[in-house]
Amino acid sequence: MREVNIIGPSMRRKTVFLLDKYLTGESLDYKKIFAIIIPVLVDQAFIILMSLLNTAMISSSGVAAVSAVSMVDSLNIFLINVFVAVATGGTVIVAQYKGSGNQEMVSKAASQAISAVAILSVFISAFVIIFHTPTLNLLFGQAEAEVFENARIFLIGSCISYPFIAVYQAVTGALRGVAETKACLGLSLIMNLTYLALNILLISVFDMGVMGLVISVITARVLGMFVSVIYLMKYNHTLRFHIKNALKLNFSILKKIMIIGIPFAAEQMFFNGGKLLTQTFIVQLGTLAITVNAISGSIGLLYQIGGNALSITIVTVVGQCIGQRNIADARKFVKSFIGISTVFFVIAAVILLPLFPLIVKLFAPPPEIVPSIFALTLLIAIAQPFLWSISFIMPSALRAAGDSNFTSLTSLLTMWVIRVVLGYVLGITFQFGIMGVWIAMVIEWGIRGSIFVWRFRGEKWYSRKLI
Structure with a gap:
């Protein structure tokens, strides 16, 4: 017992020393950073596990259903990330005003971010519903008839839900800007538990397939x-949100939000447009290839739980540091987050790779595609610790400092010049199939991340003043 008493305090002192060294600065200390990270981490874990379970449940409706949902989800991600981009502009401005101590502008920025995202989402939703058939024909015209019909139902249902998820994203984005991630976690649990419960009821119990998924997602x-x-109206006292403030547009604040939001939205449109184009390569490979891609993608998300949480959190942390003009803290926290993310990926690989046989059984895939799913899972398990963090966490940090044009342009160029072109060459021309498409993705991570690291070493990324 005496030895435990000696070692215990010693280990605690070492732990506190390391936390102070890497996660404490003049702007924030490690306790505040953990208070931001932990709810986001739990939220990401829950969302990704939900995605895994939902894909597994829809798999019970057959290969055509899971292929259709996978295809439309790639389009959903493309469109929803436009809302998220504008909401992120709100997060950055709110975080910088919070760091500067200007409470009045924190409230105004939050209201305007919600207004901007709501208006944008209504226009996009209406446009896609009106033109849903030509959109599906353009992207997935080579899909089988049953897959195409399921995709049509899911796309229309998803579009109806866009304004609701957009406003939700804007609210949680503003809350993250003032570091109220516990509230974000609570709201996420309410929405996603409802989604899970309805999916279990409508898909697993009543066997409603894609229509059950549509009802669940809208509700x-x-x-x-x-x-x-x-x-936001009744219980939050930090953002001081009132509907009347959101209904009255303030173009001065909207301009600041759009300085971040528009380049990021353009990036998301073209970046995810590139993903959509690579999806059309996969459609050419047949329904089984689409299913391999969908299941591998869902499993791959498990590895990214920690990285995604840090990518979201770094916007708040760096935004508040830049609001105080504390560049040294911003640099320190970015480096620390990259290191922690790498550790998360290594731990995830060590835990999840041995569990692959159990995880893949959730999807009940045809036995002949299981080796392909494992090969793709192994590829990203090896690549992510080295390449994912610099490719995704680093641009989030640069964007939080106001360096949105450079990050967006870099992402666009690397996506279209490397991932799309190389994906077609490797996957279709050289007939490596879906493995070729995924190898191109990994190569693009590395090149894009290297450019962001080079940018971070300079001074231009924090030179633009937003507030």
Whole structure:
């Protein structure tokens, strides 16, 4: 017992020393950073596990259903990330005003971010619903008839839900800007638990397939929007949100939000447009290849739980540091987050690779595609610790400092010049199939991340003053 008493305090002192060294600065200390990270980490873990379970549940409706959902989800990600981009502009401005101590502008920035995202989402939703058939024909015209019909149902249902998820994203983005990630976690749990419960009921119990998924997603997102707005109006005292402030547009604040939001939105459109184009390569390879891609992608998300949480958190942390003009802290925290993310990926690989046989059984895939799923999973398990963090966490940090044009242009160029072109060459021309498409993706991570690291070593990334 005496030895334990000696070692215990010693280990605690070493731990506190390391936390002070890498996660404490003049702007924030490690306790505040952990208070931001942990709810986001739990939220990301829950969302990704939900995605895994939902894909597994829809797999019970057959290969055509899971292929259709996978195809439309790639389009959903493309469109929803446009809303998220504008919401991120709000997060950055809110975080910088919070760091500067200007509470009045924190409130105004939050209201304007919600207004901008809501208006944008209504226009996009209406446009896609009107032109859903030519959109699907353009992207997935070579898909089998049953897959195409399921995709049509899921796309229209998803579009109906866009304004609701957009407002929810804007509210949680503003809350993250003031580091209220516990509230974000609570709102996420309400929406996603509703989504999971309805999926179990409608897909697993009533066997409603894609239509059950549509009803679930609309209901959960409507609830998520109403709960988030009610929370903001009745229970949050930091953002001081009032509907009348959101209804009155302030173009001065909107301009600041759009300085971040528009380049990021353009990046997301073209970046995810590149992903959509690579999806059309996969469609050419047949329904089984689409299924391999969908299941491998869902499993791959498990590895990214820690990295995604840090990528979200770094916007708040760097935004508040830049608001105080504390560049040294911003640099320190970015380096620390990259290191922690790498550790997360290594731990994830060590835990998840041995569990692959159990995880893949959730999807009940045809036995002949299991080796392909494992090969793709192994590829990213090896590549992510080295390449993912610099490719995704680093640009989030640069964007939080106001360096949105450079990060967006870099992402666009590397996506279209490397991932799309190389993906076609390796996957279709050289007939490596889906493995070729994924190898191109990994190569693009490395090149894009290297450019961001080079930018971070200079001074231009924090030279633009937003507030």
